[in-house]
Amino acid sequence: MIHSILFFNTIHHFPTHFLRLRHHTPTAAVTVDNRRGPTISNVYHLISFAYTSLNHLLRLAADHFSSFSPFMLDEYPSIASFAMVELVVPEAVKYMLQKNSGSFSKSNSFRTPQQALRNLNCCSQISTGQQTSPVVFPEKRTKNKASRRTEASGNGDDFKKTKREEHRIDIGGEQSDLLGYEVISGKLVLDKRKTIKPTEEPNSTETTHLDTVDAKLTSKALVWGSYVLSLDDVVSVSYNNGLRHFIVHSYPIKKPSYSLSCFSKSGRSRKDFCFLASTPDEAFQWVTGFADQHCFVNYSSHPLVSSKKQDSEILASDFSYLHVKSKHPPRMLVILNPRSGRGRSGKVFHNLVEPIFKLAGFKLEVVKTTSAGHARNLAFNVDFSTCPDGIICVGGDGIINEVLNGLLCRDNQKEAISIPIGIIPAGSDNSLVWTVLGVRDPVSAALAIVKGGLTATDVFAVEWVQTGVIHFGMTVSYFGFISDVLELSERYQKRFGPLRYFVAGVLKFLCLPKYSYELEYLPASREENLERQAEADKDIADMSDLYTDVMRSHTDGIPRASSLSSIDSIMTPGRSGVEMDTCSTEPSDYVRAIDPKSKRLSSSRSTVTSDPEVIHPQPSLSSASNWPRTRSKSRTDKGWSGLTSQDPTRSSWGNIGANDKEDISSTLSDPGPIWDAEPKWDTEPNWEMENPIELPGPPEDVENGERRETGVRMETNWVVKKGKFLGILACNHSCKTVQSLSSQVVAPKAEHDDDTLDLLLVHGSGRLRLLRFFLLLQMGRHLSLPYVEYVKVKSVKLKPGKSTHNGCGIDGELFRISGQVVASLLPDQCRLIGRPPSSNAK
Numbered sequence: 001m002i003h004s005i006l007f008f009n010t011i012h013h014f015p016t017h018f019l020r021l022r023h024h025t026p027t028a029a030v031t032v033d034n035r036r037g038p039t040i041s042n043v044y045h046l047i048s049f050a051y052t053s054l055n056h057l058l059r060l061a062a063d064h065f066s067s068f069s070p071f072m073l074d075e076y077p078s079i080a081s082f083a084m085v086e087l088v089v090p091e092a093v094k095y096m097l098q099k100n101s102g103s104f105s106k107s108n109s110f111r112t113p114q115q116a117l118r119n120l121n122c123c124s125q126i127s128t129g130q131q132t133s134p135v136v137f138p139e140k141r142t143k144n145k146a147s148r149r150t151e152a153s154g155n156g157d158d159f160k161k162t163k164r165e166e167h168r169i170d171i172g173g174e175q176s177d178l179l180g181y182e183v184i185s186g187k188l189v190l191d192k193r194k195t196i197k198p199t200e201e202p203n204s205t206e207t208t209h210l211d212t213v214d215a216k217l218t219s220k221a222l223v224w225g226s227y228v229l230s231l232d233d234v235v236s237v238s239y240n241n242g243l244r245h246f247i248v249h250s251y252p253i254k255k256p257s258y259s260l261s262c263f264s265k266s267g268r269s270r271k272d273f274c275f276l277a278s279t280p281d282e283a284f285q286w287v288t289g290f291a292d293q294h295c296f297v298n299y300s301s302h303p304l305v306s307s308k309k310q311d312s313e314i315l316a317s318d319f320s321y322l323h324v325k326s327k328h329p330p331r332m333l334v335i336l337n338p339r340s341g342r343g344r345s346g347k348v349f350h351n352l353v354e355p356i357f358k359l360a361g362f363k364l365e366v367v368k369t370t371s372a373g374h375a376r377n378l379a380f381n382v383d384f385s386t387c388p389d390g391i392i393c394v395g396g397d398g399i400i401n402e403v404l405n406g407l408l409c410r411d412n413q414k415e416a417i418s419i420p421i422g423i424i425p426a427g428s429d430n431s432l433v434w435t436v437l438g439v440r441d442p443v444s445a446a447l448a449i450v451k452g453g454l455t456a457t458d459v460f461a462v463e464w465v466q467t468g469v470i471h472f473g474m475t476v477s478y479f480g481f482i483s484d485v486l487e488l489s490e491r492y493q494k495r496f497g498p499l500r501y502f503v504a505g506v507l508k509f510l511c512l513p514k515y516s517y518e519l520e521y522l523p524a525s526r527e528e529n530l531e532r533q534a535e536a537d538k539d540i541a542d543m544s545d546l547y548t549d550v551m552r553s554h555t556d557g558i559p560r561a562s563s564l565s566s567i568d569s570i571m572t573p574g575r576s577g578v579e580m581d582t583c584s585t586e587p588s589d590y591v592r593a594i595d596p597k598s599k600r601l602s603s604s605r606s607t608v609t610s611d612p613e614v615i616h617p618q619p620s621l622s623s624a625s626n627w628p629r630t631r632s633k634s635r636t637d638k639g640w641s642g643l644t645s646q647d648p649t650r651s652s653w654g655n656i657g658a659n660d661k662e663d664i665s666s667t668l669s670d671p672g673p674i675w676d677a678e679p680k681w682d683t684e685p686n687w688e689m690e691n692p693i694e695l696p697g698p699p700e701d702v703e704n705g706e707r708r709e710t711g712v713r714m715e716t717n718w719v720v721k722k723g724k725f726l727g728i729l730a731c732n733h734s735c736k737t738v739q740s741l742s743s744q745v746v747a748p749k750a751e752h753d754d755d756t757l758d759l760l761l762v763h764g765s766g767r768l769r770l771l772r773f774f775l776l777l778q779m780g781r782h783l784s785l786p787y788v789e790y791v792k793v794k795s796v797k798l799k800p801g802k803s804t805h806n807g808c809g810i811d812g813e814l815f816r817i818s819g820q821v822v823a824s825l826l827p828d829q830c831r832l833i834g835r836p837p838s839s840n841a842k
């Protein structure tokens with residue numbers, strides 16, 4: 001029998017059961033194996049974080065087993081978000097703890113952790129300081145040389161007066177992986193009162209709420225006593241010039257108690273910590289230390305100065321405090337869809353998110369959308385100099401898609417794509433930010449934006465070949481059953497809110513039509529995959545350059561501080577639909593120009609009716625690159641010629657998009673029973689008759705495990721398939737869904753920056769197949785189905801059969817396709833504000 005206690009990185013934790021945690025990264029493990037004897041790995045890393053629980057466990061282990069052979073394991077990745085590490089006690093160990101709790105209280109209740117460790121033969125490592133990981137022990141004094149050491153001297157009377165229990169810390173070597181390097185250390189007094197005004201000096205004669213602590217600020221955390229506050233959780237520091245105290249504003253993850261962990265949801269909540277240094281000089285040093293670590297400092301003048309009670313002494317000392325170098329407050333445009341998430345997005349923003357941005361000194365211009373299309377107009381018309389640090393979208397994936405399309409439709413498209421986009425998830429589903437940045441609650445998303453950094457993300461374009469209309473997306477484009485569900489769901493938006501997709505899905509399932517498509521795709525070559533992998537490995541090292549806090553635009557000479565800095569005013573929310581609706585691009589070149597060869601192949605096969613008016617020569621390719629791809633080579637050297645905004649009167653893509661939507665809504669305005677409204681649901685379209693091309697879909701026997709390649713015709717690199725498909729999805733990232741109970745992932749091999757689309761083909765027709773697909777999707781095993789094909793592609797061309805519904809979903813927005821559409825990636829990537837969790841770990 002093996003009992004295990006695992007420690008998990010709990011950024012998104014619901015730590016109630018192993019199975020639920022299978023997607024999380026185990027960061028360390030304590031294993032008790034009755035056959036081989038107990039082993040402990042990375043225990044030292046974790047003592048400070050799960051001190052009480054681990055101490056209990058160690059005592060248990062010491063009593064329970066005669067010998068212990070602790071050792072460090074290198075096989076586990078280092079604990080990235082150490083402040084968020086949480087002890088998970090599975091049922092077996094809980095049982096063991098309960099069983100032994102009696103003996104603990106008798107024999108070990110007063111043992112210190114060191115004593116417990118001594119019993120486990122751990123002492124030698126601790127006393128000799130062999131461990132390189134941070135360990136926090138209440139009794140142990142630090143022996144580290146501090147890079148900056150403040151002492152409680154001089155004005156330290158308060159420290160003497162406050163006779164309290166002192167917490168000592170030992171956080172291991174200065175270059176510890178977990179806490180980074182040391183910035184400053186020394187004694188501080190922690191004011192434990194709940195409400196503290198920044199201008200109010202703690203009263204040192206009232207000692208009850210004061211606690212002297214040994215504190216240390218490192219490049220990754222503020223540590224005092226046994227408390228570790230990750231700098232990732234720190235929003236800002238408030239400091240009044242010339243005073244001895246400063247307040248650290250943070251949003252750490254609130255952990256539910258173990259007994260309630262099954263029911264209560266963990267989340268972030270605000271915690272302010274007020275520290276008193278022994279002298280104003282020391283307080284200033286601490287605050288400068290935070291500023292050095294890119295924490296925003298709310299810096300105010302001395303309260304006496306501001307209240308005009310100036311005296312010469314204060315003024316003299318003021319001079320030395322005037323320059324706390326903090327990052328510039330960012331200026332950004334917030335586009336908020338008040339209809340998102342059942343109309344709660346406004347409340348979410350103003351109650352939860354705005355206070356965080358205020359603490360971090362952001363200068364925001366908030367615009368609420370008044371109708372569909374408004375966000376696109378805003379992004380299309382906004383003067384970037386008013387929001388140089390980016391645009392924050394508050395809502396669902398739909399509003400982000402509108403903003404993206406507004407940006408990419410501009411004349412200065414190269415500059416527009418470089419405008420950072422922040423996302424506050426407040427809609428029905430927020431797959432993009434959840435998948436790419438790993439956040440799904442508004443507070444964590446706001447924190448990610450405050451922390452800054454940029455994540456390059458691929459953008460795909462779907463081109464309507466006959467008309468030249470283009471629509472952009474960052475998540476997924478889909479055809480077949482799911483686009484029909486999207487269409488139907490709009491009927492139920494008011495009644496069911498986010499549940500509307502489920503309701504529409506069930507109804508559509510009951511009256512399932514058959515979908516036929518003619519499909520061509522250009523697979524990403526194996527060599528390219530290998531090259532991409534090699535580049536990805538290399539990029540891991542280069543990432544720090546990419547995620548720099550200070551970004552400068554290389555376009556049009558506009559300096560863009562992406563330390564997130566600058567806005568004054570924002571354009572009016574008034575609709576300028578005329579311009580938007582008539583925005584167009586020269587589509588074919590960049591949509592098809594995957595590489596010159598494929599472009600030739602593609603265009604030779606396509607039936608593009610090119611309007612000479614929309615063909616524009618593009619600037620030289622070499623100047624096109626303004627944003628390095630994170631994984632693969634920039635496609636600027638592969639034939640990308642960029643987009644240009646067209647004369648509104650000459651172009652049609654906006655109009656067509658709008659008309660498409662109108663068409664759909666008019667269809668939907670006729671409610672009627674669904675089974676009446678869907679005449680084709682049980683009729684088989686005669687593909688061969690309607691589309692005089694042979695090659696039906698995969699034969700029925702594929703369901704029995706044999707996948708035949710009948711129906712597949714290779715033309716050079718393009719693969720052609722025709723027949724029935726339940727669904728076709730071209731995914732830009734792995735597409736996690738926030739709604740799903742199980743964290744289902746549609747395209748498990750997709751990466752948001754890998755320069756490929758992941759094509760998922762669900763061949764065939766029929767409810768049984770569809771049901772099996774969705775059931776296995778919940779378990780993450782849908783790719784094992786014989787009628788599911790998964791391939792990484794550079795480009796996809798698709799044409800619906802004549803009797804097939806022609807809906808097309810792009811990031812949750814619905815369109816109609818007529819004729820052929822082509823989906824491909826753009827050569828340039830856009831930038832999301834925030835860093836994925838994996839990059840934080842590095």
Ligand SMILES: Nc1ncnc2c1ncn2[C@@H]1O[C@H](COP(=O)(O)OP(=O)(O)OP(=O)(O)O)[C@@H](O)[C@H]1O
Nearest residue numbers: 340341369370371372395396397398399427428429
């Ligand atoms: N003020 C508004 N009134 C009505 N519709 C709007 C408004 N603002 C934006 N929209 C439209 O609402 C749609 C959905 O927006 P969003 O994605 O933000 O919300 P959601 O609740 O998550 O919906 P979805 O389920 O589509 O993701 C978008 O397509 C957008 O065009």
